[in-house]
Amino acid sequence: MSESRGKxxxxxxxxxxxxxxxxxxxxxxxxxxxxxAPTTAPDASAATAPASEPVAPAGLAGKFxxxxxxxxxxxxxxxxxxxxxxxxxxxxWLEKQPEAQIEQVPIAGALNEWIRTQLxxxxxxxxxxxWRYPDIFRAEWWLDLNxxxxxxxxxxxxxxxxxxxxSDILEYGLAEKGELILLAVTLKGGWGQVAWLYNEDMFKxxxxxxxxxxxxxxxxxxxxxxxxxIPFYQGAGGxxxxxxxxxxxxxxxxxxxxxxxxxxWEHIDPTDKWKPGTxxxxxQMAHALKTGALSVKGEEFKEAFKIxxxxxxxxxxxxxxxxxxxxxxxWTQGKVAMRWAGMWDIKPLLNEIQPAxxxxxxxxxSITSETSALGTGAAQRHLGxxxxxxxxxxxxxxxxxxxxxxxxxxxxxxxxxxxxxxEQIDWFNKNYDPPGYEPGTPIEQIFPDEKKRKAYQAYYTDxxxxxGVQPLSALSNGANKAQIAIMQNYLGDKLSLDQxxxxxxxxxxxxxxxxxxxxxDWNANDWQ
Amino acid sequence: MSLADRxxxxxxxxxxxxxxxxxxxxxxxxxxxxxxxxxPTAGLVLLFSYLPALxxxxxxxxxxxxxxxxxxxxxxxxxxxxxxxxxxxSIPNMLKLLLFSLFITLTVPLTNAVLIYRLAHARMQYWLRxxxxxxxxxxSVVTILLWTSFFSxxxxxxxxxxxxxxxxxxxxxxxxxxxxxxxxxGVGFPWAGGLTMLFYLAGLMNIPESLIDAATVDxxxxxxxxxxxxxxxxxxxxxxxxxxxxxxxxxxxxxxxIMTDGGPGYSTMxxxxxxxxxxxxxxxxxxxxAIGLVLFLVIFGLTYVNLRYIRTTVEFEAQ
Numbered sequence: 001m002s003e004s005r006g007k008x009x010x011x012x013x014x015x016x017x018x019x020x021x022x023x024x025x026x027x028x029x030x031x032x033x034x035x036x037a038p039t040t041a042p043d044a045s046a047a048t049a050p051a052s053e054p055v056a057p058a059g060l061a062g063k064f065x066x067x068x069x070x071x072x073x074x075x076x077x078x079x080x081x082x083x084x085x086x087x088x089x090x091x092x093w094l095e096k097q098p099e100a101q102i103e104q105v106p107i108a109g110a111l112n113e114w115i116r117t118q119l120x121x122x123x124x125x126x127x128x129x130x131w132r133y134p135d136i137f138r139a140e141w142w143l144d145l146n147x148x149x150x151x152x153x154x155x156x157x158x159x160x161x162x163x164x165x166x167s168d169i170l171e172y173g174l175a176e177k178g179e180l181i182l183l184a185v186t187l188k189g190g191w192g193q194v195a196w197l198y199n200e201d202m203f204k205x206x207x208x209x210x211x212x213x214x215x216x217x218x219x220x221x222x223x224x225x226x227x228x229x230i231p232f233y234q235g236a237g238g239x240x241x242x243x244x245x246x247x248x249x250x251x252x253x254x255x256x257x258x259x260x261x262x263x264x265w266e267h268i269d270p271t272d273k274w275k276p277g278t279x280x281x282x283x284q285m286a287h288a289l290k291t292g293a294l295s296v297k298g299e300e301f302k303e304a305f306k307i308x309x310x311x312x313x314x315x316x317x318x319x320x321x322x323x324x325x326x327x328x329x330x331w332t333q334g335k336v337a338m339r340w341a342g343m344w345d346i347k348p349l350l351n352e353i354q355p356a357x358x359x360x361x362x363x364x365x366s367i368t369s370e371t372s373a374l375g376t377g378a379a380q381r382h383l384g385x386x387x388x389x390x391x392x393x394x395x396x397x398x399x400x401x402x403x404x405x406x407x408x409x410x411x412x413x414x415x416x417x418x419x420x421x422x423e424q425i426d427w428f429n430k431n432y433d434p435p436g437y438e439p440g441t442p443i444e445q446i447f448p449d450e451k452k453r454k455a456y457q458a459y460y461t462d463x464x465x466x467x468g469v470q471p472l473s474a475l476s477n478g479a480n481k482a483q484i485a486i487m488q489n490y491l492g493d494k495l496s497l498d499q500x501x502x503x504x505x506x507x508x509x510x511x512x513x514x515x516x517x518x519x520x521d522w523n524a525n526d527w528q
Numbered sequence: 529m530s531l532a533d534r535x536x537x538x539x540x541x542x543x544x545x546x547x548x549x550x551x552x553x554x555x556x557x558x559x560x561x562x563x564x565x566x567x568p569t570a571g572l573v574l575l576f577s578y579l580p581a582l583x584x585x586x587x588x589x590x591x592x593x594x595x596x597x598x599x600x601x602x603x604x605x606x607x608x609x610x611x612x613x614x615x616x617x618s619i620p621n622m623l624k625l626l627l628f629s630l631f632i633t634l635t636v637p638l639t640n641a642v643l644i645y646r647l648a649h650a651r652m653q654y655w656l657r658x659x660x661x662x663x664x665x666x667x668s669v670v671t672i673l674l675w676t677s678f679f680s681x682x683x684x685x686x687x688x689x690x691x692x693x694x695x696x697x698x699x700x701x702x703x704x705x706x707x708x709x710x711x712x713x714g715v716g717f718p719w720a721g722g723l724t725m726l727f728y729l730a731g732l733m734n735i736p737e738s739l740i741d742a743a744t745v746d747x748x749x750x751x752x753x754x755x756x757x758x759x760x761x762x763x764x765x766x767x768x769x770x771x772x773x774x775x776x777x778x779x780x781x782x783x784x785x786i787m788t789d790g791g792p793g794y795s796t797m798x799x800x801x802x803x804x805x806x807x808x809x810x811x812x813x814x815x816x817x818a819i820g821l822v823l824f825l826v827i828f829g830l831t832y833v834n835l836r837y838i839r840t841t842v843e844f845e846a847q
Contacts, residue, residue: 113808120594135811140596237703238676238789317681320792321703324680325673478810482614489793494705507613514608514812518597 061099064408064415066090067115067128071106079348081432086129086395086419089428093418100411112136124400127412131396132172132182134282134474142181143399145173148413149180155421164420172393176283184393185420188429188436189446190461191392192382193343194246194468200358202229202337210362214307214371221314224337231314233330233339236491238322241484243340244308246383247364248487249470252304253381254367255374260300261469263293282515283522285475289512290527294471296505303372305490305497312491320492331355338362343459347433350455361458381468382461394428395419434459472508476515482507581824584817592814605818615819618790618797621709625798626777628713633773634766637721641728642754657726664722672786675715676702679787702788705795712783712796724769731762767838774830778823799823 068086070076077084090102105125107114112133118124119141130136149170153161162170166186173182198210206227208220221231235243253261264280280288288294295301312319316336331339332355341349341361349355367375397416403409418424429436434456437446443460447453473480483504490500516524556563588606591599609615640660647653678684679701686698701711735758743757759766781801784790790797790805799819807816 116594116811138596237700237792238787241789241791318700318703320705321680321700322676322788324677324683326677327680327682476810478812481805481809485614485791485793488791489705492703492705492792494793503613510611518591518593520599 059099060097060411060414062408062411063101063103064127064411065103065105065125066415067105067107067118067125067130069107069111069129072104078352080344081347082394085428085431088431089395089419089424090415092424093415096418097411097414100414102415119400119402122402124402126403126406126408127397127399127416129396130182130398135477137175137181137281139175139177139179139181141401142175142179143401143404144179144181145183145399146178146180153417153421154414155418155423158422161417161420164422164425169393173396176281182393182396182398183416183420184396185428186425186436187392187394187432188438189441190439191343191434191456192459192461194250194383195341195343195361195363195380195458196338197331197341197345197349198338198360198362199331199334199336199355200360202334202357205229206337210360211365212362213377214365214367214375217365218311218314218371221311225314230316230330230336231338232311232316233336234312234315234319235323235340236312236315236488237318237320240323241488242480244484244487245470245473245480246340247311248304248308248483249383249473250364250380250468251307251367252300252471253468254376254378255303255307255372256300256469257376257378259374260294260298264288264469266293280469280471280474282475283519285471286512286515286519286522286524287527289475289508290516290524296501296508299374301504302497302501303374305487305500307367307372308487309491309497320488329353343434343456346455346459350452360454361456363458381466382459383468383470394432475508476511478514479508479511482511584820587814588818588821590814591812592817593811594813601814605815606822608815609818609822612802614794614797615799615802617794618799618802621794621796622778622798622800624709625713626774629773629777630770632719633721633724633769636719637725638728638766640720640725641732642758644725645729645732645758657729660720660725661722663720668782669786672715672783676787679711679714703792705792708788708792708795712787715783715787727765727769728762731765732758735761763838767834770838771831771834774834775827778827778830 068083070083072083072087077087094100094102107129111130112135115124115128115130115136119136149162149165150160152159153164156164158164165183169184169186170180173180173184175181200210202224203210203220206220206224206229208223209216211217211220224231234247235241264284285294316330330336332349332353334355334357346361349359364380366377366379368377369375397419399409399412399416403412434446443453443457446460447456470480472483486495486500486504486507489495489503490497495503516522550558589600589602589604591597591601591604644653644656644660647656680686681698681700681703683701685701689695689698699707701707739757739761740753743753748756779800781798781804784796784798784801785804788796790801800823803816803819803823806812806819
């Protein structure tokens, strides 16, 4: 059992957490945000009429630094579409600006930890690839790009740079008070990021059906287990324990669909620009917990704990142990029938690993009333990416405030303008694998090849909706770690359900106090 | 040569001692080139070792996230420590690991050193020394990862247990909250302690042969020779390793970090790892500084007790 056995290694996790933090919303499900988003620019391709022909500014010279997630070399490019296309965009821009240079600064380890260190030391790159991590997405550290977006993008025919973006992509980059601190390329069409892989041959051998509901899942798992095989690989120990949060959060999300979450959407702190459907901010989650809209003692948490534990009988026997890097990916080796997979896993599986069995992807099965009184049959939400069948953000840029005083700022802005111009967005969408698509495009049209279609099936999300809610990790890393540790003790029979929930309640209450004390500007005493 | 002759009153030290009637400035000027040469190193040590420590002490009284938040809260971080269930749960784990480390450091490498020391064949002594020290070249992370693999459900430990018919006790050793901490203790078995053993051996080899001969004539052999002659004469090394083990035991968190991430649950959490997570994952730098300060004070206290109350024979003779 290993990182690679689970395949979702630490780097993969970082990438997914990034994307999980990413979430972009369904275009039609929300109103535009007044401070930054235009109400008349739903799509780059349908942007306002040309004001003038794009003319690239000439004579820009100098070198700026770009913090990138890892080293974007050939190996990275082969595995990760964003890196591949970003490198090509960089080359295209350098052709336009031959006197300019870009120095990529590979971010080692966890993105948010790295950038905090750089910001603290005043050594952050001029611009950085950075997602919307709750703990660093703070306007005081990043340049507010609103004034720049009111100017014209020289690489676009639109009147203002702002017009090159979809409103939801801009909303994704908004901080609490409307500061626009993140800009991203629009990837059209809904591609989710988190689903399950399944080994079709093992299902057939066990006489099991690929499940759509939780009760079907348990039936299938029993058949697979009775046939002497391991139904599911779940990382729950060592440095793979974060995968428990995915499972728990998505189960919670399904159970809370009609109870807690509507309350969460309604009880919004009026001073917050947060929008229902986007990943909840720490402030919003603190608000929900303090006002009682969300409670660890609620039935949803209790049911989620029970369902996860019931499912754990079908996991590998040593799921609480740290991954053994020596034993490789058990799913690829045909030792387990299902496991979690990020969409980024699919390309290497199709092109390089090529498992020696029939396989496909499925969404985590829905929880119906057959399994729980709280079951609604709602489909699994994705953690990150678009749930709306409209678009998601990719290639995110954030500019540290320290760049404001540097002569490199014009270069940085010019590069960002180039990458986010309609022409490049179209190019990005056409060349991305899987490609961007207009809402309503059937997957058969996107992937005529059946093998590829089956591989991407669970990620294809051509419906309006929202992102999955990870309730405690949204509050703080401390709350997330407490949840995982307590769940480990519960799964390892060291705590009863009631003890686990009591401990979690205490841990979350302590964490809530800390988070509120650390954010006096929230004026949390006024929350009701 | 008697023990008294070997005492720490060498004439060289006396000869180098500065004359008391010279002023400090005069003494400094006399050795100005030495001071100048030592200045860069001393400056860098102050800058990179002492200054961060002083800043950490200062910051332990602040709610500080490294960038944005910077608020004086007095002893707030210290009172938080008393209510932090993770930290409180980690203390017994640390004590168990520390006591085990002390026990191992004071037994296995010492036994190995004595056994090698007593070998009559000098060439065999040499080769055994080499044999014990060669594993030290393996990076510790590699060793830890190997042991993580050994403890897995299909790892070496369980393979051996199955081979000898003990299938019933096989388990994922690091995945069971009841065994994970003890599995961590097992890393490095048989704990030969290459460098530690070498230090003990060096101490033993420094014992004058005449003393050993005299003890042998008096009938002190075997364990009697060890307790009455050898152990008292290497108490300097023993004391050193007690201090180093205490410091290492309280500071070190690499094993739980790499092997278990402090889990399952908090079964392998130690205070230093809690401090690390507070700083790097929760970005509570002030709180992490407070934990670090308390760890420092504990280490300082234990080191003082060790220096004050565990006295070596050689030092006694030196007075």
